[in-house]
Amino acid sequence: MFYVRDLDNEPNTYANVFSFMGLPLSRELSEDVDAVILGIPYDLATSGRSGARMGPTGIRQASAQLRWEEKRWPWTFHLADKLRCVDYGDICFTDGDSDEMLAVLKAEASKIFAANKTLLSFGGDHFLTLPLLRAAAEKHGQMALIHFDAHTDTEASEAKYNHGSMFYHAPKEGLIKPENSIQVGIRTEYDYDNHPFQVLDAAWVNEHSLGEVLSNIKQRVADMPVYLSFDIDCLDPAYAPGTGTPVSGGLSSDRALQIVRGLQDLNIVAADVMEVAPAYDHAEVTSLVAATLALELLHVIAAKRSSK
Template sequence: MTDAPTFAIAPSFMGVTRRDPKGAFTVAGVPLDIGTTNRAGSRDGPRAIRAASRMLVDGAHPVSWLEPRDIPIADAGDFAIALGDLPKSFALIEQQAAAIPHLVAMGGEHGITLPLLRALKHRIGAPLGLLHVDAHMDTAPDNFGQVLGHGTVFYHAITEGLVDPRRMIQIGIRAPIQRETWDWTLAQGVTVIDAQAVHATGPAAVAERIRACLGTLPCYLSLDIDGLDPAFAPGTGTPEVGGLATWQAQAILRQLNGLDFRGMDVVEVAPAYDHGDITALAAATMVWEYFSLMGGKPTA
């Protein structure tokens, strides 16, 4: 627990002052949204998530009983991007991510996950398992003729060998999609649990499916905030009805202890469409759940 009231906490993530990434979970913002296909605005997501994270520092996590001061957290600020240039921005993001042993990235659009996975795969030397929470598959080969964008990220991640599709599981899928994209994704070996299946089976059953899919090898968590229903996360660029409740996502994450996560991102928070900061708070809370899930000990 901090000595200051929540409104007086420093504007870094959870008020931390550390910047050195060695031996720490390192939070970094990636304010990029030029690859979006609907509403832009997630460039402002990192700032909003940091501000909302102040709500999480006035006590211990109610499951792990860890306090923020118990966990080595650094805030590296925001990554540099190339204004208006998506390929160059991806190159810059990959370069900056490569220098951070255990990165937790705050977006920004979902396209940022591609350079993050490139950097992580280079460090680990083998394809990663992937837990992907989203309304959208993001496995299209292009977005309206553009080969890069927030709807193509996992097509490239699979075809570049950054992730092992047989160890990739997508949770909360429900958006309209081209049938050929759906069929291609399943043909690669990806496991898909749509939102209705999450509602029907419950968090415990979903967590077991995730564990079975990811196994014991290194894996990554990518959480698009539109995986949540817009009732719980309206502040996003491409909202889709019928999604997960915040409590469902939280309950699933709390049952994934022991998996070998090497990093995570939370993306597509667009505060201009938010109400009362509930979307930003949901994103900040999912990061806090990740720290707690990892037992407060980052894996490089």
């Protein structure tokens, strides 16, 4: 089932770009699988520009640019030696049927978690993190949230499908523990006096050292199981123009990768990369950085596993 290097059929940047990083396309959740990639082509909960439904395809296609490096810099190991991954493909649902999408996503994610796999999901709009948290909590209980974004997504909205209110509902449902959760890169309005999460806003992150940023995150999360959610608009539009609600003044791709890389000693049980909208992209800039962040997350998860 797993890719074995064949010098007569060497993979390259242009050939057979069907899955993330050329991983096997498989829905077998056997003991030979450690981590699963899942695509969710849905963006009907968005409040800005639509198009994130094409995010999973964009990320997979851009990942072809990353396949040539056997050991990803600056890691010193082959990912496949420490983490056995498959691409589960995308969930399928009737076009425009949000209720069906919700049911299918919850069922598939729950199945993956029940099989003791780490799940890395590609959106799609950020609303999708809420059903993913519901599925993850069934397996891991209440979690700490590390949330990279330009927006807090804590709008007090009772709308069933809203990509700006997931983290208003998640604490109310007991999925995440606010006092152990942190948001990074925020640079839009929120209720400063009553906000339940610690916030490292974009200006603070850009002005302080990497060590200070990581120290705040790790102190906040402590030893809890972690769900890491990365909305690509956490990055400045110079680095990620292809998204629905871009906000100037964000993180650089380098700073974001450094922060993610520094989280390797945390217990990350699931993660996602959301809000990539390739139609607004230029030269695959956003899709490429999203694919790079996803690959970095897999190395972080692999490094933690190998240290146990």
